[in-house]
Amino acid sequence: MTAQKLDGTATSAAIKDELKVRIGALRDQGVVPGLGTILVGDDPGSRWYVGGKHKDCAEVGIESIRIDLPETASQEEIEDAVRQLNDDPACTGYIVQLPLPRGRDENRVLGLIDPAKDADGLHPTNLGWLVLGKEAPLPCTPYGIVEILRRHGVEIAGKEVVVVGRGVTVGRPLGLLLTRRSENATVTLCHTGTVDLAAHVRKADIVVAAAGVPGIITADMVKPGAAVLDVGVSRVDGKVTGDVADDVWDVAGWVSPNPGGVGPMTRAMLLANVVSIAESKLA
Numbered sequence: 001m002t003a004q005k006l007d008g009t010a011t012s013a014a015i016k017d018e019l020k021v022r023i024g025a026l027r028d029q030g031v032v033p034g035l036g037t038i039l040v041g042d043d044p045g046s047r048w049y050v051g052g053k054h055k056d057c058a059e060v061g062i063e064s065i066r067i068d069l070p071e072t073a074s075q076e077e078i079e080d081a082v083r084q085l086n087d088d089p090a091c092t093g094y095i096v097q098l099p100l101p102r103g104r105d106e107n108r109v110l111g112l113i114d115p116a117k118d119a120d121g122l123h124p125t126n127l128g129w130l131v132l133g134k135e136a137p138l139p140c141t142p143y144g145i146v147e148i149l150r151r152h153g154v155e156i157a158g159k160e161v162v163v164v165g166r167g168v169t170v171g172r173p174l175g176l177l178l179t180r181r182s183e184n185a186t187v188t189l190c191h192t193g194t195v196d197l198a199a200h201v202r203k204a205d206i207v208v209a210a211a212g213v214p215g216i217i218t219a220d221m222v223k224p225g226a227a228v229l230d231v232g233v234s235r236v237d238g239k240v241t242g243d244v245a246d247d248v249w250d251v252a253g254w255v256s257p258n259p260g261g262v263g264p265m266t267r268a269m270l271l272a273n274v275v276s277i278a279e280s281k282l283a
């Protein structure tokens with residue numbers, strides 16, 4: 001058996017086509033959506049991700065505002081950049097690319113973002129709304145994971161989901177998202193303190209691997225027919241390598257490749273958040 005592909009490249013292209021229509025309608029009403037980014041430092045991966053976000057904006061008709069700061073930027077300089085975008089009327093929503101260089105207080109920076117411009121859904125207020133069940137911008141990777149499953153017809157309600165990784169951009173918010181009444185999954189959040197990871201993964205209908213450990217999910221751990229989403233990103237010999245071993249394709253029902261799976265969905269949902277923020281201002 002070979003798993004079917006959860007194709008993030010094709011799905012994100014379809015989402016971008018839908019967004020182009022919504023952006024056209026906004027522009028017809030005199031609203032020009034703008035995405036801002038704050039990038040600090042020289043990490044090649046982060047540079048690539050931010051470059052991709054601005055390329056996506058150009059493709060769908062969202063204006064771009066880019067603030068790049070050097071590796072040496074102080075906490076104060078980063079916070080000034082946040083205030084600048086909070087005050088910029090051309091900026092509908094924005095993100096601070098994570099991780100920040102060592103020694104900077106990420107939580108303090110995220111907390112200074114205007115929650116109404118939080119295109120990443122990572123401001124404490126918006127994460128709080130996720131807990132409380134009120135509509136707010138959703139963190140882009142978890143949002144993308146739900147969309148890729150939904151658009152491939154993979155049932156979520158009533159399913160056992162194992163999320164491997166408890167990071168703030170994926171694991172923790174994904175657990176909250178999938179346990180909302182609208183998704184209705186049962187979620188087990190595994191992490192480095194989990195004693196028997198394989199035993200948990202074996203019970204899952206849906207596995208989301210976001211540990212950043214190459215090949216941590218192997219075929220013997222996967223229930224036949226399960227959906228396995230590969231979110232982890234590591235670089236091995238300069239090549240992007242995911243958390244899911246190649247032999248998983250022989251056992252699973254669905255696999256999201258990496259690259260080409262959840263990554264492009266993360267980018268598409270960021271655009272969707274910006275468009276939703278712009279639309280909410282008209283309502």
Ligand SMILES: Nc1nc2c(c(=O)[nH]1)N[C@@H](CN(C=O)c1ccc(C(=O)N[C@@H](CCC(=O)O)C(=O)O)cc1)CN2
Nearest residue numbers: 049095096097098120140169240259260261263264266
């Ligand atoms: N402020 C944020 N920082 C980070 C987030 C985030 O959602 N908000 N997530 C990740 C990085 N990320 C977006 O910022 C991201 C990661 C991966 C991709 C992607 O398209 N990946 C490609 C492969 C890329 C490669 O070759 O290196 C793919 O999967 O096909 C897009 C965005 C951490 N930081």
